[in-house]
Amino acid sequence: MRIIVAGGDGFCGWPTALYLSRKGHDVAIIDNLARRKWDIELRSNSLTPIASLQERVEAWKRLTGKTIRTFIGDLTHYDFLCEVMRQVQPDAFVHFAEQRSAPYSMIDREHAVFTQVNNIVGTLNVAYAIRELAPDCHLIKLGTMGEYGQPNIDIEEGYIEIEHNGRKDVLPYPKQPGSFYHLSKVHDSHNLMFISKIWGLRVTDLNQGVVYGLHTDETLMDPVLINRLDYDAVFGTALNRFIIQAAIGHELTVYGKGGQTRGFLNITDTVRCIEISAEHPADRGEFRVFNQFTEEFSVLDLAEKVKRVAEQEGYMVNIANIENPRIEKESHYYNAKNTKLQELGLEPNLLTDDVIRGIFRSVLEHKDRVILDNVMPTVKWG
Numbered sequence: 001m002r003i004i005v006a007g008g009d010g011f012c013g014w015p016t017a018l019y020l021s022r023k024g025h026d027v028a029i030i031d032n033l034a035r036r037k038w039d040i041e042l043r044s045n046s047l048t049p050i051a052s053l054q055e056r057v058e059a060w061k062r063l064t065g066k067t068i069r070t071f072i073g074d075l076t077h078y079d080f081l082c083e084v085m086r087q088v089q090p091d092a093f094v095h096f097a098e099q100r101s102a103p104y105s106m107i108d109r110e111h112a113v114f115t116q117v118n119n120i121v122g123t124l125n126v127a128y129a130i131r132e133l134a135p136d137c138h139l140i141k142l143g144t145m146g147e148y149g150q151p152n153i154d155i156e157e158g159y160i161e162i163e164h165n166g167r168k169d170v171l172p173y174p175k176q177p178g179s180f181y182h183l184s185k186v187h188d189s190h191n192l193m194f195i196s197k198i199w200g201l202r203v204t205d206l207n208q209g210v211v212y213g214l215h216t217d218e219t220l221m222d223p224v225l226i227n228r229l230d231y232d233a234v235f236g237t238a239l240n241r242f243i244i245q246a247a248i249g250h251e252l253t254v255y256g257k258g259g260q261t262r263g264f265l266n267i268t269d270t271v272r273c274i275e276i277s278a279e280h281p282a283d284r285g286e287f288r289v290f291n292q293f294t295e296e297f298s299v300l301d302l303a304e305k306v307k308r309v310a311e312q313e314g315y316m317v318n319i320a321n322i323e324n325p326r327i328e329k330e331s332h333y334y335n336a337k338n339t340k341l342q343e344l345g346l347e348p349n350l351l352t353d354d355v356i357r358g359i360f361r362s363v364l365e366h367k368d369r370v371i372l373d374n375v376m377p378t379v380k381w382g
């Protein structure tokens with residue numbers, strides 16, 4: 001297939017582009033390199049030293065003989081996007097290219113507005129460009145499990161059957177997102193559900209949980225291909241942050257009580273889920289939702305797992321329940337369905353102690369790059 005990976009310079013997009021290319025697909029990356037600029041804005045960095053996108057694709061070509069075309073530009077620039085669509089004529093468009101940090105979206109008004117404009121306008125442009133230039137193309141859009149929030153009932157995959165006053169219907173599952181970022185994903189989902197219906201587009205919305213790990217078989221092929229790894233309080237995510245904190249002797253920053261429960265998955269499963277979705281396209285006019293995670297953990301569970309493994313490796317670790325900078329439930333019911341991707345062939349790589357140990361050892365190699373000032377949270381919701 002000809003596949004565009006938008007956001008292909010990022011944490012999920014880069015390993016996905018490599019994986020799909022290795023599987024024989026003709027891959028083209030779109031990215032505006034904004035994520036690298038946000039590091040500069042936040043005086044932060046990736047724990048791993050990442051090469052430029054050009055160096056990355058040149059190394060890939062040298063190692064495998066495969067070409068990944070790159071288009072540097074912004075999805076909110078419609079003319080640029082249309083030009084890429086004309087050149088690539090994609091069968092599938094994998095859309096990772098959004099501002100994805102909840103804390104970043106909560107910094108202030110400017111960051112909230114930027115996040116929603118970047119994400120919602122970008123997605124709307126992608127949908128228009130598909131309609132205009134490649135109407136049969138399958139849009140595989142990254143959403144988030146956080147669209148659902150933490151309701152006191154089981155979470156279904158996108159839709160729920162409701163009986164009300166004696167009548168029944170299957171309706172979009174209620175959304176209770178917890179940040180302006182998570183809200184942007186809800187707005188995207190609503191736009192795409194509407195658009196798939198009126199224009200007959202093929203859309204898969206992947207409500208992904210929190211991703212952990214950094215390596216895939218492909219990113220391990222050469223140091224130039226190494227993936228980015230965020231540890232700071234704005235872009236770093238729970239499990240990866242805890243592992244890095246353990247490696248540098250920092251207390252593990254469990255926010256509040258730590259009963260916050262989320263769906264998690266390994267980056268190796270992210271890339272496979274994209275492949276599975278591409279291999280089984282949505283029908284014309286179908287807006288399909290898959291919950292993309294493999295296991296559920298509370299953040300306190302994760303901190304305890306990391307502490308155990310790090311101590312086996314000879315590192316002493318303290319878990320600190322620090323003041324929660326977010327406004328969120330700290331103990332709640334959580335039971336989300338995730339069978340659809342497994343029915344299509346996903347075999348989950350679960351979070352064993354050996355997996356944590358592997359990430360921990362990789363992190364130790366780069367721990368001197370941590371900028372300590374960036375570890376504790378500073379962005380508050382209230």
Ligand code: NAD
Nearest residue numbers: 007009010011012032033034035074075097098100208211
């Ligand atoms: P990332 O920030 O590492 O990568 C996103 C990439 O998109 C960056 O390279 C950035 O430069 C690019 N980008 C952003 N806005 C753009 C625009 N307007 N035009 C072109 N390029 C743009 O993020 P990630 O962790 O790889 O996440 C990828 C997607 O997966 C996001 O949509 C995110 O919401 C979703 N997701 C991520 C996680 C996670 O734990 N990382 C979990 C669930 C869902």
Ligand code: USQ
Nearest residue numbers: 100101102144145146208209210237238253254255260299
């Ligand atoms: N948390 C801590 N300590 C930390 C960091 C986070 O206790 O040091 C807690 C948070 O308060 C929250 C939970 O861990 O309750 C998850 O936070 P996170 O920062 O790991 O993840 P989140 O903000 O939800 O965002 C991340 C990605 C986002 C994606 C989302 C999937 O940045 O792009 O959409 O995970 S989900 O959580 O399913 O919505």
